[in-house]
Amino acid sequence: MKPTHLHLTEDCRAVSAVLQRVGDKWTILVVQRLGGGPKRFNELRNEVGGISQKMLTTTLRSLERDGFVTRTVFPTIPPRVDYELTDLGRELQVPVNALGEWARANIGRINAAREKFDRSIAA
Amino acid sequence: MKPTHLHLTEDCRAVSAVLQRVGDKWTILVVQRLGGGPKRFNELRNEVGGISQKMLTTTLRSLERDGFVTRTVFPTIPPRVDYELTDLGRELQVPVNALGEWARANIGRINAAREKFDRSIAA
DNA sequence: CCGCATCCAACAGGATACTG
DNA sequence: CAGTATCCTGTTGGATGCGG
Numbered sequence: 102m103k104p105t106h107l108h109l110t111e112d113c114r115a116v117s118a119v120l121q122r123v124g125d126k127w128t129i130l131v132v133q134r135l136g137g138g139p140k141r142f143n144e145l146r147n148e149v150g151g152i153s154q155k156m157l158t159t160t161l162r163s164l165e166r167d168g169f170v171t172r173t174v175f176p177t178i179p180p181r182v183d184y185e186l187t188d189l190g191r192e193l194q195v196p197v198n199a200l201g202e203w204a205r206a207n208i209g210r211i212n213a214a215r216e217k218f219d220r221s222i223a224a
Numbered sequence: 225m226k227p228t229h230l231h232l233t234e235d236c237r238a239v240s241a242v243l244q245r246v247g248d249k250w251t252i253l254v255v256q257r258l259g260g261g262p263k264r265f266n267e268l269r270n271e272v273g274g275i276s277q278k279m280l281t282t283t284l285r286s287l288e289r290d291g292f293v294t295r296t297v298f299p300t301i302p303p304r305v306d307y308e309l310t311d312l313g314r315e316l317q318v319p320v321n322a323l324g325e326w327a328r329a330n331i332g333r334i335n336a337a338r339e340k341f342d343r344s345i346a347a
Numbered sequence: 348c349c350g351c352a353t354c355c356a357a358c359a360g361g362a363t364a365c366t367g
Numbered sequence: 368c369a370g371t372a373t374c375c376t377g378t379t380g381g382a383t384g385c386g387g
Contacts, residue, residue, distance in 0.1 A: 116320075143368065143369075155360075155361075155362090166341040179371060200319040201244065201314070203319040204238050205239070213291070215289055219289070220289075
């Protein structure tokens, strides 16, 4: 048995899978907006901005399937649908926010590296 | 000025961008393998497993461009190229590993939610 | 050994039109 | 209002062959 602080390939695939899951174009933006409490479909649509109806539907369905959000339909006319983070969804925000914090703190270093790299390519 | 613990849309785009960056198919697997020290191209290729030559090249180039890895060419015959994490790359591992730890701990809950969702769809 | 170039299949995601 | 259905595009990524 290996020491438990070393998580090797078996686990690493799961990590990669989750990162790909939350790494798609809209997931994080939607989850972040839902952090402030339940929201309706078009409310999300407006707040996220730039997302198509199709992609918001798709993103929310995936989040629901993975147990990150709940979908509540109010059978009124016109219909009203609320989306809300589950416990699992709120717990996901913790490590995601940590990564976000790191991104905020280091985006300058990344951009500097890119510019340097691109300049050395042009030469 | 908003309180600093609330990072709103401006920042959230950057977060999303970084997540998409590390959320591609191979990046995390490659970075994880490089965590153990410098590695040669085919060494990485074998250890990661299942990655095509093209994608390993592409992934490594992107990592290099973003300042996460260095590329060192030894002008021998046959040629030898070492890839190694930079400080930035090693720092990136911290929040990524935290997310990985979360993924490991919660993959069961996610899978359970998926099965439940899929069963309720079939009905 | 390392990597580039090319071709190609699969998929993500946007635009638009229609429905309860 | 909250979707579904269809079409169309760009991108991702695998397979293969060549080159230094």
